[in-house]
Amino acid sequence: MLMRDTPLGDRAFSLPIALSAFSYKKGQEIYGEGEPARYIYQVRHGAVRRYKLLSDGRRQIGAFHLVGDIFGLENSDAHHLTAEAVVATEVVLIQRESLEALAGTDAPVYRKLLDMTTRNLQHAENHMLLLGRKSATEKIAAFLLEMDERLTKAGIMALPMGRRDIADYLGVAHETVTRMLSILRDEGVLDFIGNTQREIVIRDRQWLASRDQPN
């Protein structure tokens, strides 16, 4: 059990905490909804989806977590959503109890946890607006802009997730995702690169933004 700086990227966490790494294959479950929340996680490589299921299999993905993101911070005994690796993924994990022990005496640690939870809440609030009130086109535009911000390198956005995942994130059918992306390609808003259909270049960010008006 190593003692070193945490990977949480903030002075508040530059304290000795036990941590270790773990790898998951594509599609593998990291934890299930309702399971005891023993660790919190940070993505080192790969990507993670967190979702809820209905009994008949309908799925709503609440968030994707990409390299550097922290997830699994529930502040309660059990996980609220299931977490799975979207692709082969490596995470580092921190025992929740060691964090709690630390936080019990240290307000700044709680402040940091509170900030992270608040950011999750803000994302969820924005996503409720998307799910409840936006058209399929607007959902796709918002998704592209979000992912563009989070993982575009050198002008190319390499999506780790497939159409099905995108669909379950946006609350539409997977065919709808395909259709909308095809339309945007035909209209010159974006282009596909390579023969996997997951590498995208945005040609007309203006157009996307015009479909994703806030307030």
Add this chain to the structure above:
Amino acid sequence: MLMRDTPLGDRAFSLPIALSAFSYKKGQEIYGEGEPARYIYQVRHGAVRRYKLLSDGRRQIGAFHLVGDIFGLENSDAHHLTAEAVVATEVVLIQRESLEALAGTDAPVYRKLLDMTTRNLQHAENHMLLLGRKSATEKIAAFLLEMDERLTKAGIMALPMGRRDIADYLGVAHETVTRMLSILRDEGVLDFIGNTQREIVIRDRQWLASRDQPN
């Protein structure tokens, strides 16, 4: 400026904090999205809706707050949603800065804030599943069960909000809310009491629960 126990219902807050009361008329704005978050609020009488708007007027209500509920706790400089009184409403409010000053030295206060924020996040996560993946019927069933739990007294649920608010909470048209409620009345699942259409008695909770299956 009075000094007394806070109304937040927990030992962690039984500390001297400045607070005061304020009243809002039906439909009046309590704070707007983007405004500085100076206070946190607790509902004394009435009900509050918090929502986001799109530029063309489409609205998504993220949550209703009933008597006893705390809202406006943003943990950041600005409010993320707009808050309005659904009916004539009285709130008590606490200066955020006095809370922050207190919390700065006191981990238990942060722990309490974290717990409240986590509950908001859980509600949002459940609501994303509802908005993205449930049918109109399932949405209405879930809404009735939620409100039944939160505000039924003596077997009667007196909804403070109208059909429009319910619709914008569930991500459907207000006519759809009316239609579904009419169907449920015709099928004997519920009854309307009085001549306002906002007092409801649930006759067949089983049926509703069967439409609101978790996992």
Add this chain to the structure above:
DNA sequence: CGGGGGCTTGAGGCCACTCAACGATAGTGG
């Protein structure tokens, strides 16, 4: 008593869904 907003109901239409078929891709095992 008059006006206005909330609620209901009907008619018709459309957006996104389901179902289906096929091509392309990547992973698997011989």
Add this chain to the structure above:
DNA sequence: CCACTATCGTTGAGTGGCCTCAAGCCCCCG
């Protein structure tokens, strides 16, 4: 290394659930 197969992605056809538009009713409230 290559054939095989499962999965993913695309596209079309047709349907249907919910939306929009519209009209009428009922309650409140002024």
